[in-house]
Amino acid sequence: MTQSHTVADDLESVAARVDAAVAAVAKLEPSAQAVALELKQAIEAFHKLALTTMVRHLKQDPRGKELLLELVADPAVYALLVMHGIVRADPLTRARRVLDNARPYMQSHGGDAELVDVRDGVAYLRLHGSCNGCSLSAFTLRKHVEEVLLREVPEISRLEVLTDQPAPTILRPEAQMSPDETKGWVRGPAVSEVPSGQMMSIPTERGNVLIVNLANRLSAYRNACAHQGRPLDGGMLDPENGTLTCPWHGFCFDVASGECLTAPQAQLEPFPLRVVDGIIWVRPQ
Ligand code: FES
Numbered sequence: 001m002t003q004s005h006t007v008a009d010d011l012e013s014v015a016a017r018v019d020a021a022v023a024a025v026a027k028l029e030p031s032a033q034a035v036a037l038e039l040k041q042a043i044e045a046f047h048k049l050a051l052t053t054m055v056r057h058l059k060q061d062p063r064g065k066e067l068l069l070e071l072v073a074d075p076a077v078y079a080l081l082v083m084h085g086i087v088r089a090d091p092l093t094r095a096r097r098v099l100d101n102a103r104p105y106m107q108s109h110g111g112d113a114e115l116v117d118v119r120d121g122v123a124y125l126r127l128h129g130s131c132n133g134c135s136l137s138a139f140t141l142r143k144h145v146e147e148v149l150l151r152e153v154p155e156i157s158r159l160e161v162l163t164d165q166p167a168p169t170i171l172r173p174e175a176q177m178s179p180d181e182t183k184g185w186v187r188g189p190a191v192s193e194v195p196s197g198q199m200m201s202i203p204t205e206r207g208n209v210l211i212v213n214l215a216n217r218l219s220a221y222r223n224a225c226a227h228q229g230r231p232l233d234g235g236m237l238d239p240e241n242g243t244l245t246c247p248w249h250g251f252c253f254d255v256a257s258g259e260c261l262t263a264p265q266a267q268l269e270p271f272p273l274r275v276v277d278g279i280i281w282v283r284p285q
Pocket residue numbers: 225226227228229230246247248249250251
């Protein structure tokens with residue numbers, strides 16, 4: 001039975017139908033392929049002609065220009081116009097527009113976000129007000145911004161929050177001690193493998209250990225959130241506030257102390273950490 005399709009088809013399913021049809025055409029005899037391709041090109045040329053006329057008319061009227069901008073914010077309309085070369089792919093402009101639309105929601109919760117750039121699939125943002133920090137609402141707002149940007153601007157695959165990071169400092173000299181492997185020290189990665197602003201989970205016999213590098217200060221904790229024990233390595237590090245936010249339910253922790261800032265009675269389990277000859281050693285208890 002033929003599957004029926006409606007205007008409710010989303011962009012993904014429509015694109016999948018097109019891909020499937022193109023793949024089927026590629027398997028046809030050369031003469032049939034040529035006919036199918038000619039049909040495809042003729043329909044596309046027809047659509048391009050009509051779309052170009054529509055866009056030209058819209059651009060001639062101030063209200064039309066506004067409508068056009070609204071239309072281009074729709075991923076399906078945008079994809080169609082880009083395919084026909086009628087609009088230029090400009091993720092930065094569209095991301096700004098998406099953020100403008102999300103702004104009333106952010107501001108109603110006391111927050112804001114500023115889009116600095118979009119480059120190589122990454123949107124660089126600065127967060128303000130209650131979007132910044134480590135409360136549950138800040139986490140929710142950041143999630144909201146991320147969701148709308150990734151959904152509305154397919155060229156963006158991830159966000160990066162810009163901060164005024166302090167200049168890198170050298171690792172604590174007191175950490176430069178010889179590891180005594182007989183006392184349970186476990187060799188971890190090289191320091192260069194955990195650059196500033198990143199974290200890494202390493203397996204040990206006593207469970208996974210999370211190594212965090214915040215502004216070139218290394219810390220080690222059991223990789224288990226103090227809320228429900230889930231892993232923290234997919235969480236969000238905020239170098240400006242020195243916090244780590246759990247990806248599961250948004251509990252926020254002070255990276256230097258492991259103290260939970262969302263539920264003060266909770267605490268991450270810290271482990272001793274040393275650096276010897278550029279190698280990180282941890283001692284899970
Ligand atoms: S498991 Fe981390 S906040 Fe729930």
